[in-house]
Amino acid sequence: MLIDTHCHIDFPEYNQDRGEVISRAKDNGIEYIINIGSSLENSAASVELAKNHACVYAAVGVHPHDADRFDPDGLEKLETLARHDKVVAIGEIGLDYFKNFSKAENQKPLFKKLIGLSKDLGLPLVIHSRQAEEDILKILKEEEITRAVVHCFSGGENFLKDCLDMGFFISFTCNITYKKADTIRRAAELAPLERILLETDAPYLSPEGMRGKRNEPVNVRFVAEKIAELKMISSEEVARVTTENAKNFFKLK
């Protein structure tokens, strides 16, 4: 059994066959799917999905890309959503200085507000970090955060070490299968299995051989297989440990 700890199946890419995508995952050994919020609207959709499907849990958050157009009134709405008992994390939140779709001066205060929300509710964080490692670590340290997962990990060895030292989980997507992803594979070799989570980030980042197509939760098995190969252990062992990690981290019942 595997858990896809990060995907976006509320997105319009699944409007025609969302139920089938969830069934296909369930029928192929995906025990749970955690659908991640990326805006207020997507967070509401994420909670709705979780209400309607026993195997789906939700996270609510606002992606740093959306920081410029985030209405401060949205925070209260987000909190109401976050109080639903199938909401297991605040995310994805963080900083993105690569695409810079929103200004850094708007990203940071939003990130801090949402960290505050996670503290109020006792929920862990799902972190998006892109070319923002220094600020991410600085803020998480200041806020004394220990329960966080760095999603779609693509950092170098130093960032990995800092994240592990702070007690964070490291999450890998299907991009670990890409030909040029040596840095990501190196991180997966170095990170202890006890601190690894698996995800697809679907609809994005389809595995090698399916690139450019829509991704879906069932493909999380490709991440497990690649990590097994890198660590020279069985896929079953990767599945067993990472599934237990996810259940403990997100407190899944």
Ligand code: NI
């Ligand atoms: Ni995502």
